[in-house]
Amino acid sequence: xxxxxxxxxxxLRSHDINPTHQRIEIAHALFxxxxxxxxxxxxxxxxxxxxxxxxxxxxNTLKLFLEKGLVREVIVDPSKVFYDxxxxxxxxxxxxxxxxxxxxxxxxxxxxxxxxxxxGMVTEGIDLIVRVRxxx
Amino acid sequence: xxxxxxxxxxxLRSHDINPTHQRIEIAHALFxxxxxxxxxxxxxxxxxxxxxxxxxxxxNTLKLFLEKGLVREVIVDPSKVFYDxxxxxxxxxxxxxxxxxxxxxxxxxxxxxxxxxxxGMVTEGIDLIVRVRxxx
DNA sequence: TCATCGATCTGGACTTTGTCTAATTTCCGG
DNA sequence: CCGGAAATTAGACAAAGTCCAGATCGATGA
Ligand SMILES: [Mn+2]
Ligand SMILES: [Mn+2]
Ligand SMILES: [Zn+2]
Ligand SMILES: [Zn+2]
Numbered sequence: 001x002x003x004x005x006x007x008x009x010x011x012l013r014s015h016d017i018n019p020t021h022q023r024i025e026i027a028h029a030l031f032x033x034x035x036x037x038x039x040x041x042x043x044x045x046x047x048x049x050x051x052x053x054x055x056x057x058x059x060n061t062l063k064l065f066l067e068k069g070l071v072r073e074v075i076v077d078p079s080k081v082f083y084d085x086x087x088x089x090x091x092x093x094x095x096x097x098x099x100x101x102x103x104x105x106x107x108x109x110x111x112x113x114x115x116x117x118x119x120g121m122v123t124e125g126i127d128l129i130v131r132v133r134x135x136x
Numbered sequence: 137x138x139x140x141x142x143x144x145x146x147x148l149r150s151h152d153i154n155p156t157h158q159r160i161e162i163a164h165a166l167f168x169x170x171x172x173x174x175x176x177x178x179x180x181x182x183x184x185x186x187x188x189x190x191x192x193x194x195x196n197t198l199k200l201f202l203e204k205g206l207v208r209e210v211i212v213d214p215s216k217v218f219y220d221x222x223x224x225x226x227x228x229x230x231x232x233x234x235x236x237x238x239x240x241x242x243x244x245x246x247x248x249x250x251x252x253x254x255x256g257m258v259t260e261g262i263d264l265i266v267r268v269r270x271x272x
Numbered sequence: 273t274c275a276t277c278g279a280t281c282t283g284g285a286c287t288t289t290g291t292c293t294a295a296t297t298t299c300c301g302g
Numbered sequence: 303c304c305g306g307a308a309a310t311t312a313g314a315c316a317a318a319g320t321c322c323a324g325a326t327c328g329a330t331g332a
Binding site: 073077095105117122134 | 211
């Protein structure tokens with residue numbers, strides 16, 4: 001599977017998102033890299049060649065992608081949100097010095113002993129973040 | 137154990153923090169409530185009677201408490217950091233609709249199968265956040 | 273008591289991230 | 303082509319947090 005802009009259009013349609021030029025570029029930025037990007041980083045990538053997409057559209061589009069389940073939010077840095085094209089169950093390793101964020105496959109990770117949820121509540125997600133730093 | 141201001145002064149000294157009026161008030165706000173508070177909330181509590189403590193001091197003091205290990209940061213809401221007077225190992229339950237944050241005792245929670253850390257890295261902490269919302 | 277001086281506190285300017293809105297542009301069916 | 307809905311835009315705005323130069327505090331010792 002190649003992350004062409006045509007494939008991005010199909011991906012968007014399959015998530016019930018009308019594929020526009022800007023949405024395709026933003027999806028392409030995220031999916032072709034398979035990295036965790038902030039809104040600012042997406043903005044910079046999308047506007048490298050020439051300015052094409054406004055700040056408002058970048059924020060609106062990322063929120064739309066999130067609602068439609070195309071991407072996931074990662075809240076780990078107190079100053080900005082990261083958007084994650086990987087929506088399969090996984091956890092995160094965060095290097096606090098550098099801000100580098102990487103995935104931890106969830107298939108071998110087991111979490112047990114969590115208490116029952118409060119009545120009438122349903123789990124939206126379980127985020128596990130391993131914060132690491134250089135030894136010394 | 138009563139959370140008097142005198143006890144706050146001792147607590148601060150035991151963490152190598154010079155106990156000033158402002159620091160005692162801020163510590164008292166956190167420890168007497170045993171709640172997760174944002175900087176803004178601390179500011180409001182400390183200045184209820186009459187304005188005593190500036191924004192800069194609230195932020196500086198919370199950062200100092202964090203460095204000295206007196207409180208812990210909880211990063212769960214994309215728009216603000218929460219400060220936690222409970223520094224024992226525990227996890228968090230976050231109600232995404234209301235913003236309500238509560239503790240999950242870690243003694244019965246087991247996490248297994250995490251991969252080895254990258255070489256030269258040491259764990260600073262493992263944050264487990266259960267995000268919940270109203271069913272329906 | 274009083275002067276001194278390092279530590280602390282302060283107002284307010286500034287930055288960054290994100291939101292909002294009214295106006296414009298694009299897209300598409302008829 | 304035309305009309306309307308959907309999408310995009312610039313830029314004003316808001317909230318959280320940082321920074322700094324100057325004011326203040328409070329322990330010390332003359
Ligand atoms: Mn282009
Ligand atoms: Mn008071
Ligand atoms: Zn990820
Ligand atoms: Zn807690």
